[in-house]
Structures are given as C-alpha cells and as structure tokens.
Amino acid sequence: MCENLQMLKQGAEAKLYICNYLGKPTLIKERFKKNYRHPDLDTAITKERIKNEARSIVRAKVAGVKTPALYLVDFERRRIYMEHFEHSITVKDFIINVFTEDQNTEDGQSTFDSIATKIGETVRKLHDSNIIHGDLTTSNMLLVPKNNSEQNNTDWYQIDNIDIVMIDFGLSHIDTSAEDKGVDLYVLERAVISTHNDYPDLFWKILDAYKSYNINNTNEIISKFEEVRARGRKRTMVG
Structure with a gap:
C-alpha cells in the first residue's frame, strides 16, 4: 500500500516517513508510544491528538489556508498519511x-x-x-x-x-x-x-x-x- 518507505526525520513526538501512497508522494507522521504513561491513557491521549491534528488541517483548508491534503488517519498504527511537498x-x-x-x-x-x-x-x-x-x-x-x-x-x-x-x-x-x-x-x-x-x-x-x-x-x-x-x-x- 505504501511503496518506497523511507524515514525522513525523528522528532520529540513522532517519526516522519516519506513514501508513495496510492501513487502520490506522501508524508507519514507516526506518533511514539509513551511508556511512562499507562497504555490505555497513552492510547486515549494519542488518539485525541491525532483527531485534533486532522480536524485542524481540514478546518484550516476550509478557511482558505493551504495545508497538506489528508489521505488516511490510522489510529491503530498512530499514523496520519498526508500530502508530501517534494519541491518546497x-x-x-x-x-x-x-x-x-x-x-x-x-x-x-x-x-x-x-x-x-x-x-x-x-x-x-x-x-x-x-x-x-x-x-x-x-x-x-x-x-x-x-x-x-x-x-x-x-x-x-x-x-x-x-x-x-x-x-x-x-x-x-x-x-x-x-x-x-x-x-x-x-x-x-x-x-x-x-x-x-x-x-x-x-x-x-x-x-x-x-x-x-x-x-x-x-x-x-x-x-x-x-x-x-x-x-x-x-x-x-x-x-
């Protein structure tokens, strides 16, 4: 489903990968598990943050602000698949x-x-x-x-x-x-x-x-x- 997966960089909260998803240049943002938190709490917090991020991206686009297009939100793998701007x-x-x-x-x-x-x-x-x-x-x-x-x-x-x-x-x-x-x-x-x-x-x-x-x-x-x-x-x- 995601071809030529490569890590782009690693930040404090997430890893960023680039790949081709459905034939399009794609950036994947994968949030880390926080082992110092109870697993259920960590899952709930991460899910809420992923929802907030996706919601803000969509809302910003409606407001006329240019943002990456959203392709997929995968709560199970803690990932957001979005448009990757290769020339930027x-x-x-x-x-x-x-x-x-x-x-x-x-x-x-x-x-x-x-x-x-x-x-x-x-x-x-x-x-x-x-x-x-x-x-x-x-x-x-x-x-x-x-x-x-x-x-x-x-x-x-x-x-x-x-x-x-x-x-x-x-x-x-x-x-x-x-x-x-x-x-x-x-x-x-x-x-x-x-x-x-x-x-x-x-x-x-x-x-x-x-x-x-x-x-x-x-x-x-x-x-x-x-x-x-x-x-x-x-x-x-x-x-």
Whole structure:
C-alpha cells in the first residue's frame, strides 16, 4: 500500500516517513508510544491528538489556508498519511540560506515583505476560524511553488509563484478565546526572534499584516498578546 518507505526525520513526538501512497508522494507522521504513561491513557491521549491534528488541517483548508491534503488517519498504527511537498523549502531555511544573498536588493526586500505579509494573513485566517496552531514557527511554514514544478532553477520561489503552506498541527486545538490567540502570537514572536535575530522587524511586519487582514476582534487579541508578552518578560527577568 505504501511503496518506497523511507524515514525522513525523528522528532520529540513522532517519526516522519516519506513514501508513495496510492501513487502520490506522501508524508507519514507516526506518533511514539509513551511508556511512562499507562497504555490505555497513552492510547486515549494519542488518539485525541491525532483527531485534533486532522480536524485542524481540514478546518484550516476550509478557511482558505493551504495545508497538506489528508489521505488516511490510522489510529491503530498512530499514523496520519498526508500530502508530501517534494519541491518546497521552509520559511526558516529560505530566510537563512536563500534570502541572505538578496536582502540588500530591491527585489529581495520586496520578497521579504511579501512573505511576512503572507504569514500574517495566514495566521489571521487560522485565528478567525478559531484554530490555535500551538507551534507557530518558520520551520512549520513551507514555501511551495504554485505549479508544483521541479526546482530546476533559482526563480521557483519568486513571490508570485509561491504559496505558504502551514504544517505540523500536532499541538493545535480549536478555541475562541483571545487569550489563546495571543499566546499563539507570542510563540511566533519568540520563535522569530530566536531564529531570525538578524531581521528584527520580521515579526512586526507579520503582526502588521495580521492586524490589517481583519479588524474584527483585533484589539482584544493584541491586548492579550501584550499581556502574555509582559508575563513572559517578567519570568525572564525573575528567572
């Protein structure tokens, strides 16, 4: 059923495999068993997290956010089979390994600003559908060519030719609270600061796009974000 299975990487919560499933490039996410938990409890928790992840992916797609297509959810084997984007690059790797060469050019800055805008609008779409991602980092955002053609030249990632695809909804949940959305933004801010400290304005460009995309409920969400930031700074200072 799944041909040419290969391990892609292993994380803290799951192993990732790639294969061909029903003739399509497929990513398999297989969650670990946690031996420190009672087996019944571990099964129940894992099943709930797999359900939350699959539900968030589908809900995000309905909201107009590009996500991997779901092919199969296998609770017995703790697996989710989903679309694998063979020709893609994470936003993190793009900024670190590609953008640095073009950052001082007009086209490079335009691409940078456009990506920040796309991120902000995408996160806002998630929040407007009450999807809390839980792990907003530039590693969990892919730049994917719209025509899914091979990366046979250096122009495939030009801004008019790419989509941002959100991945790894393993910590996601559905919630209407402005507090949770503020925490989501704070997680993104910390991730951007720690990973892209050479670009101190990146997060604020993202946040400007987030606020501009939809003005409804924005003040409450940003207010909660500022409260979470203040608590975070206080914990950092106190230790």
